Amino acid sequence: MIRVKSPQDLGAGLVFIAIGAAGIFFGRELTYGSAARMGPGYFPTILSYVIIAIGLIIALRGFTLDGPSIERIPLRPISLVVISILAFGFMIEIIGLALTTILLTFIASAARKEVNWRETAILSIILAVMCVVVFVYGLSQPMPAWWGR
Structure with missing residues (x-):
């Protein structure tokens, strides 16, 4: 009976294999070509096979080397960061870059268990000013x- 010694390595290897297989699947209609005359599908296909090979090596490590078990997925931080990104996309046209940056900084900082709201306020103001200066006025x-502008 084969025993998994490192579930994290096995899981990571399977993710690599899935990404490589997706690359091959989605690039199957591209012209492959040859090493001398590379088509648009040459590099993505080769890269996908390399990713699958890396995934196989990592997955095999899961059966040979001891490692930690898979931890519970922290849903709070992931969901709050995703919500802050969505809020940015929806609110930037309504309240502008500066206020949206402040809003998303507060939402994303709530992902931490111990939030210092004073530090978050200072960070959000600095980020808002920097974003406006760099993106609106600089670029x-x-x-x-x-x-309203």
């Missing part, structure tokens, strides 16, 4: 800097 990105 001239077409986004509203402030509410």
Whole structure:
């Protein structure tokens, strides 16, 4: 009977294999070509096979080397970060870059168990000013800097 000694390695290897298989699947209609005359599918296909090989090596390590078990997925941090990204996308046109940056900083910081709201307020203000200076004024990105503009 084969025993899994490192579930994390086995899981990571299976994820690599799945990503490599997806690369081969989605790139199957691209012209492969040859090493001398590479087509648009040459590099993605080779890279996908390399990713599968890495996945196999990592998965095999899961059967040979001792390692930690798979931990519970922390849903709170993941969901709050995703919510902050979605809030940014929805709110930037309504309240502008500066206020949206402050909002998403507060939402994302709530992902931590012990939040220092004073530090978060200072960080959010600094980030908002920096984002407006860099993206709106420095790079001239077409986004509203402030509410109503």
